[in-house]
Amino acid sequence: MIRIVLPYHLRKLAGVDGEVLLDVEGPVTQGLVLDALEGRYPVLRGTIRDHVTRERRPFLRFFACQQDLTHEPPDAPLPDAVATGAEPFLVVGAIAGG
Amino acid sequence: MSKVRVLVGTRKGAFILESDGKRDKWEVSGPHFAGWEIYHLKGSPADPNRLYASQTSGWFGQIIQRSDDGGKTWHQPGTPNGEPTTTPDGMPKGESNKFVYDTTPETGKPLSTHQWYDGTQHPWEFKRVWHLEPSLTDPDTVYAGVEDAAIFRSADGAKTWHELAGLRGHGTGPQWQPGAGGMCLHTILLDPSNPGRIFIAISAAGAFRSDDGGKTWKPINRGLISQYIPDPKAEIGHCVHRIALHPSRPNTLFMQKHWDVMRSDDAGDNWHEVSGNLPTDFGFVIDVHAHEPETIYVVPIKSDSEHFPLEGKLRVYRSRTGGNEWEALTKGLPQRHCYVNVLREAMAVDSLEPCGIYFGTTGGQVYCSADAGDTWAPIVEHLPAVLSVEVQTLA
Secondary structure, eight states, rough: EEEEEHHHHHHHHHTTTTTTEOOOOOOOBBBHHHHHHHHGGGGGGTTTOTTOOOOTTTEEEETTTEEEESSSSSTTTHHHHHHHHHEEEEEEEEOOOO | OOOEEEEEETTTTEEEEETTOOSSSSSEEEEEETEEEEEEEEETTTEEEEEEEEEEEEEEEEEEEEEETTTOOOOSSSOOOSSSSTTTOOOOOTTTOOOOOOOTTTTTTOOEEEOOOOOOOEEOOOOEEEEEEEOOOOOOOOEEEETEEEEOOOOOOOSSEEOOTTTTTOOGGGOOOOOOBBSSSEEEEEEEEEOOOEEEETTTTTEEESSSSSOOEEEEOOOOTTTTSSTOOOSBBBEEEEEEEEEEEEEEEEEESBBBBESSTTSSSEEEOOOOOOOOEEEEEEEEEEETOOEEEEEEESSSSSSSSSGGGGOHHHHSSSSOOOOOOOOTTSSOOOOOOOTBBEEEOOOOSOOOOOEEEETEEEEEEEEEEESSSEEEEEOOEEEEEEEEEEE
């Protein structure tokens, strides 16, 4: 079970409180985790990744296990601790402005 | 008794203000979509309970919201949570925030470039929806004006959108350039007497007209003079801030340009200046009295470098002669130390008798005049910066 922490506005859009729990089939990669998230919550399509290019929106970051995974390839495996559910995968709005 | 519902978009959410026909006591609801920029909300003329809202964020992109009960509840049209995002044959379903320029050979145009601020060419990139214009007759049909400039149409209640690519690709696109707020298509006017006719305006490209329901377009900027482009009388490149028309005379258009208040009596084919005795002819809003097609309103702003009222006095100007002769309307408006702006979407009129005039400011005030501009009173005074104001007159 993968744990995902979304920023406030995306939790409100998706209508969820707290962490999102998802099953991901196959290797746990950033791309597949986001596919599963958007599959469960279609309203999030286009808010994290571009509809067409599937590229991350510029002001969003991905963190886990005290690491910045923002620029990792979408098909790179996420840390084992994320894959096992020991640690959450964090979608974070970049700090820009006061 | 008649009612009015004022739809206010702000930098930090949407607000709905309601009153009976007297327009002196108001109920305020909101913020809806708190924390998001709400560029525009508008109700369907064919079903006043059907509202559309453009909710945007630099972080999370574009969201379209819809209400079917006059703003009490909202939802994002499209696939509900938990339902498959693809059809049984594996094709992705459209989502309400999917604004993708149409580049298909059948109906689209290649994705080209436009001028950047320094004159170099820059690729077209979707950023946000500035304006939503519901059809005059069908609640499920709605047009969207977007940045980078293009017009989209939905015929299924905003679940899916399709670009009317003939505008973006009609040929002058490489000469379009962004205004200070971006290269936005901010005005869409539907002609009530001619279902095929649509007027739009883009900052900074100018005004355009379609006579075939949005398939093909032509620039309608003859008569505009803009000193900030190499050829002040060029066919393209004018920073049109707003266009308004009266439904009974759709061939007469009024324009607030970057500088100059303009008028056309031939559906935009030719324009002439009607700034007349205005103290400054820079501004953003312009609108027409609901019952008097020759009575128009503007809010003069000092200059393109100083976006606030002259002398710190917030004054609406009214012309009862279709321009040129203007009178200042000041009763109830601050006449000292006022340095707010009134943005291009932030004025509207109701259709009661007497006609009500409304506008919102970047200081968070929404003013109402229930007597066609003679006197004014604030409905609310401390909202976030107001981006848009629309009014529905309800039976």
